[in-house]
Amino acid sequence: xxxxxxxxxxxxxxxxxxxxxxxxxxxxxxxxxxxxxxxxxxxxxxxxxxxxxxxxxxxxxxxxxxxxxxxxxxxxxxxxxxxxxxxxxxxxxxxxxxxxxxxxxxxxxxxx
Amino acid sequence: xxxxxxxxxxxxxxxxxxxxxxxxxxxxxxxxxxxxxxxxxxxxxxxxxxxxxxxxxxxxxxxxxxxxxxxxxxxxxxxxxxxxxxxxxxxxxxxxxxxxxxxxxxxxxxxxxxx
Numbered sequence: 001x002x003x004x005x006x007x008x009x010x011x012x013x014x015x016x017x018x019x020x021x022x023x024x025x026x027x028x029x030x031x032x033x034x035x036x037x038x039x040x041x042x043x044x045x046x047x048x049x050x051x052x053x054x055x056x057x058x059x060x061x062x063x064x065x066x067x068x069x070x071x072x073x074x075x076x077x078x079x080x081x082x083x084x085x086x087x088x089x090x091x092x093x094x095x096x097x098x099x100x101x102x103x104x105x106x107x108x109x110x111x112x
Numbered sequence: 113x114x115x116x117x118x119x120x121x122x123x124x125x126x127x128x129x130x131x132x133x134x135x136x137x138x139x140x141x142x143x144x145x146x147x148x149x150x151x152x153x154x155x156x157x158x159x160x161x162x163x164x165x166x167x168x169x170x171x172x173x174x175x176x177x178x179x180x181x182x183x184x185x186x187x188x189x190x191x192x193x194x195x196x197x198x199x200x201x202x203x204x205x206x207x208x209x210x211x212x213x214x215x216x217x218x219x220x221x222x223x224x225x226x227x
Contacts, residue, residue, distance in 0.1 A: 009152065034215070043202065043218040044155075090154060092216075098143050098162050098206065099170070100216055104154040 002027045002095050006103035013081050014111045021076040021106050023091030032094040033074040035065055038105075039087045047089075050074065061085070086110045115139070118203045118219035125193045125226045133188040133222050135203030143206045143214065144186035145170075146178060148199040149221075155202065161186055193226045200224070 003026040013019055025031060032051050036044040048059025055067040065076045074091060091103040118135045125131055137144065142163045147155040157170030159178040167178050175197060177189045186205075190197055201222045206214035 004154075006154075032214075036216075043220045044216075045218075046215055049215060092155075094214060098214055099157065099160060100145070100204075100206075101157070101171075102147075102155040104152055 002031065002093055002099075002101045004091050004093055004101050004103035006089075006091055006106050008106045009104070010107045010109065012109040012111060015083050016080050019076075019078045019081045019085070019108070021089050021091075021108070023074045023076065023103060024072050025074065025091075025093050026072065027093060027095065029096070030069060031096060033065075033067060034092040034094070034100075035059065035063070035074075035076050036090045036092060036102075037061075037087050038090065044090065047076070081108075081110055083110045083112065116203055116205055116217055116219035118201075118222050120222060121220065122223050123225070125190075125224065127194060127226060129193050130189065130191050131193065131224075132190075133201055133203070133224075134185070135187065135219060136185045137203075137205040137217070138184065139205060139207060139217065140183070141205035141207040141217070142183070144180065145204045145206070145216070146176070146186070146188045147202045147204065148172065148197075149202060150199050158188065158201075190224075193224075195226045198224060198226045 005024045034049045035047040088105045116137045145160040146158040161167045161180040164183045203219040204216040
């Protein structure tokens with residue numbers, strides 16, 4: 001079965017600092033990869049996705065993610081964090097059979 | 113607005129009671145899903161339906177049943193609720209992307225408490 005690991009449960013960064021959230025997956029082939037964001041009390045919103053091709057993908061709100069096949073990783077980055085980025089972030093994979101698996105999430109706190 | 117609508121938003125049950133969570137999407141998506149979200153565990157797939165007329169178990173199906181009523185609607189039923197089923201439930205749907213991959217669109221969630 002597929003698995004997705006987000007090793008950081010909580011991360012705190014200062015506003016304006018850079019951010020990197022880690023995601024590792026376990027899958028025999030290259031799955032489709034996603035990052036979702038959940039603001040408190042809300043549903044999940046897609047930030048970005050990787051299907052194939054360029055390993056650096058751009059998403060909404062200034063986020064980007066890099067797929068590294070050798071490390072089975074799909075880390076999310078942002079050069080300068082804004083207070084409104086405080087939320088919970090989920091990495092997810094699609095095993096190419098329409099089944100989506102999620103990591104346990106990383107809660108981001110932003111210090112003023 | 114187009115999207116995924118799930119009801120109810122909040123529900124409190126007593127142990128042993130039954131209830132059905134309703135979900136409908138108006139995006140003509142083939143696939144629909146039910147997830148539960150618990151603190152520190154992310155989202156776990158309960159059941160999914162790849163197309164109308166088909167359903168399949170996900171990671172945590174025990175204690176749940178589903179019905180894909182038609183292409184639009186996918187309901188989740190708890191026949192005899194247990195406190196362990198206290199959770200936030202999300203319905204989602206996905207369509208076919210240009211490259212063949214799908215993207216999930218989520219409902220707003222249903223918070224269920226079982227006493």
